[in-house]
Amino acid sequence: MMTLKVEHISKSYKHNEALSPFSFETGPGQCVVLCGGNGAGKSTMIQILAGLSTPTTGNVMLDDINLGQAREHYVEHIGYMPDSFPAQPFISVQEMLAFYASYRPSASKDQVPAILERIGLMEKKDEIIKRLSKGMRQRLLFGQALLGSPRLLLMDEPTNGLDPYWINEFVRIVKEVQQTGTIVVLSTHMMDVAADLGDTIYFMKEGKVVQDFKRSEDNERTTLQLLDLHRNA
Numbered sequence: 197m198m199t200l201k202v203e204h205i206s207k208s209y210k211h212n213e214a215l216s217p218f219s220f221e222t223g224p225g226q227c228v229v230l231c232g233g234n235g236a237g238k239s240t241m242i243q244i245l246a247g248l249s250t251p252t253t254g255n256v257m258l259d260d261i262n263l264g265q266a267r268e269h270y271v272e273h274i275g276y277m278p279d280s281f282p283a284q285p286f287i288s289v290q291e292m293l294a295f296y297a298s299y300r301p302s303a304s305k306d307q308v309p310a311i312l313e314r315i316g317l318m319e320k321k322d323e324i325i326k327r328l329s330k331g332m333r334q335r336l337l338f339g340q341a342l343l344g345s346p347r348l349l350l351m352d353e354p355t356n357g358l359d360p361y362w363i364n365e366f367v368r369i370v371k372e373v374q375q376t377g378t379i380v381v382l383s384t385h386m387m388d389v390a391a392d393l394g395d396t397i398y399f400m401k402e403g404k405v406v407q408d409f410k411r412s413e414d415n416e417r418t419t420l421q422l423l424d425l426h427r428n429a
């Protein structure tokens with residue numbers, strides 16, 4: 197069980213502050229959702245948390261592991277689902293999962309069949325990635341991020357391309373994963389998914405958090421408020 201502390205993280209490119217200093221803290225089993233229009237800074241935040249982009253200021257701590265000082269140790273605890281597909285298109289579904297399992301210290305190839313079942317790709321295990329549909333590729337990326345039961349699961353627009361059945365399944369699986377104490381941070385353009393999963397939701401605009409929401413009993417109201425914020429996003 198771990199705690200994530202994000203302290204004054206910001207990111208600037210030459211003349212553009214993609215992310216203004218942003219701090220939050222979250223604990224085991226909690227889900228933080230980042231919402232906002234295009235260019236709001238969601239991917240920037242997730243890439244920093246994944247150790248793929250160096251922040252201009254600030255610090256990320258996973259318990260006592262400091263991302264800036266112990267990146268290799270930090271990334272052992274994370275699962276990351278990027279917003280686009282990085283894999284070699286001519287390897288099979290099974291080979292891709294085995295590849296990721298082989299280099300993640302907490303994962304092993306023995307976990308691959310259970311992941312294939314979970315993401316509904318057992319029948320496609322020998323198919324090459326090039327021949328998968330967009331939604332199937334998303335599910336494969338999701339499965340890859342789950343390997344090794346990471347303590348921090350980071351996902352950038354994970355429901356992109358999923359059909360309604362798999363959006364529901366995705367939400368169900370994320371809730372299951374949270375039950376094991378995993379912290380989840382994800383970005384999404386689906387406001388009902390945000391309201392359903394988010395213990396905290398940050399609505400961002402031009403790199404700044406303009407409103408935050410705590411979990412409420414009334415998901416529909418949160419969904420409508422989030423949709424309304426997009427009008428000026």
Ligand SMILES: Nc1ncnc2c1ncn2[C@@H]1O[C@H](COP(=O)(O)OP(=O)(O)OP(=O)(O)O)[C@@H](O)[C@H]1O
Nearest residue numbers: 209212213214232233234235236237238239240241
């Ligand atoms: N490599 C880069 N160089 C310069 N500016 C960048 C770079 N990457 C991102 N940006 C800028 O940072 C800002 C935030 O982008 P980011 O990708 O984090 O937005 P986002 O909220 O994920 O948007 P979307 O919903 O479109 O995915 C944008 O203004 C973008 O142009």
